[in-house]
Amino acid sequence: MLNIPPGVTPTPDTDSAPSAGSRFAEFLHRESKVPLPGATFAPAITPTSVYAMPGDPAGPYQYGRWSNPGWTALEGALGALEDAEAIIFPSGMAAVSAVLATGLRPGDRLLLQSDGYGGTRAAAAKFLAPMGVQVDTCATAQLAGQPLETYRLVLLETPANPCLDLVDLRATARRVRAGGGRLVIDNTLMTPLGQRPLDLGADAVLYSDTKILNGHSDVIFGHVCTRDSDLLGRIEEWRRIGGAIPGPFETWMVQRGLETLELRVARLNENALAVARALAAHAGPLSVVYPGLETHPDHALARAQMHGFGSLICLTLRDRDEAEAFIDGCRFLRAQTSFGGVHSSAERRARWGDPVDAGFIRLAVGCEPTEALRAEIIRAMDAVVERR
Ligand SMILES: Cc1ncc(COP(=O)(O)O)c(C=O)c1O
Structure with missing residues (x-):
């Protein structure tokens, strides 16, 4: 769906x-x-x-x-x-x-x-x-x-x-x-x-x-x-x-x-929007959540109070095995926790006890060239669908 x-x-x-x-x-x-x-x-x-400090304490x-x-x-x-x-x-x-x-x-x-x-x-x-x-x-x-x-x-x-x-x-x-x-x-x-x-x-x-x-x-x-x-x-x-x-x-x-924050944030935003749109149009995920998609319930608020929509995307696959297979099968996704680095990464959040489905993935895009990242994520998602 x-x-x-x-x-x-x-x-x-x-x-x-x-x-x-x-x-x-x-x-x-x-x-x-x-x-x-x-x-x-x-x-x-x-x-x-220590710092040189003769006499009474003084200076920054x-x-x-x-x-x-x-x-x-x-x-x-x-x-x-x-x-x-x-x-x-x-x-x-x-x-x-x-x-x-x-x-x-x-x-x-x-x-x-x-x-x-x-x-x-x-x-x-x-x-x-x-x-x-x-x-x-x-x-x-x-x-x-x-x-x-x-x-x-x-x-x-x-x-x-x-x-x-x-x-x-x-x-x-x-x-x-x-x-x-x-x-x-x-x-x-x-x-x-x-x-x-x-x-x-x-x-x-x-x-x-x-x-x-x-x-x-x-x-x-x-x-x-x-x-x-x-x-x-x-x-x-x-x-x-x-x-x-x-x-x-x-x-x-x-x-x-x-020093490079603006460059990296611009690329993170661009990558996340491109990947979210591509995943939302794909038959693989049961759902895709990203504030930059018009389907997000708070999209209007996101446009009003945010500049760009951030680097995290939530997607849900059928179950734990499918989610793990997607992460393992995508060459441009590191299996790690945390986000905000140059390299894209993903993890199943249920592994930390978050109240989410077993197939729920937090995908954190990195700063890779946009089209290469989008294409590899979609290739890995195609493979998930083929295995069904
Ligand atoms: C939103 C948020 N706030 C705070 C923290 C804590 O930061 P740190 O790991 O640098 O102590 C994290 C860590 O994941 C986080 O995601």
Whole structure:
């Protein structure tokens, strides 16, 4: 059964692409005119635990757990992308933990998605609930009917991963704020180029930079961005005192990955749309879900609040064996978890206990040349149908 009507040819939201593109051009050249002759453009890696500090403590660099010139450079870049201030962390989960730990006290209520990233739910259930925080979950599709005004913190992703339902960011921010709570968005799937939750009313955004931001599947990293100086101060204090600090080399690698973010995101979006359309028109999948398809229930919202539709596609095959055979049989799909790298990958999400069918695959497109990727995925899907 296909879920795309004949004759429908969805198109990406190209109207907003020029403004995102010119923003990135400004970003790339934000410091080009500043350096003195002979200065390097690439930031230095500074592996040090101590800094010269005679007399009374003074200056921005005093001890390696508190600051590092590489952090300053990367936080400047990440903040510039979001028109906000950034604090970096050694993983996406360290960024999640900082937001949870600084935003909640015993007696507060926290709302998470039941169909969002499982690591966030695990952190809340294992560490916050025993300390007296009331942790509630709600399916993304039910959020519109969920009272939000009683929550101190609402932490959501959109699209929700892995099923790709969307959250209306502007409406949700208004409802959370009406009760005096804070809305934080995990924007990992979309990147700052694909979605700007702070502009739509969110109090903070956080990322697993392990995924698209670094983009090369070789670093675990994360960050938080906010325009709220009080929140920023608490999160910085959490890192400085708590000690969850990024290493200088990993910091430099993320800075390097960031330089090509716009190129990679454009290719990811192009590849995902081409592959989703081709799979939706194929007899193999029982269903194909991608926000860029007009058949997606939140397609209109996707066009309104996202620039491009992201790199994840959900498809369902008949059963576990068929799904495994498809992944194994496609030369351009790595069998791995995670997403956002240069190489396309896929996995059956039921293997992690997600409440999805046994044949449900999360396909994460990479940056391969579009037509070669599309053709190989369709060849592998043809083989699945032939075996039936
Ligand atoms: C949406 C999302 N947020 C947060 C995380 C956690 O990031 P990390 O693995 O970098 O700690 C992940 C990891 O898969 C993720 O997919």
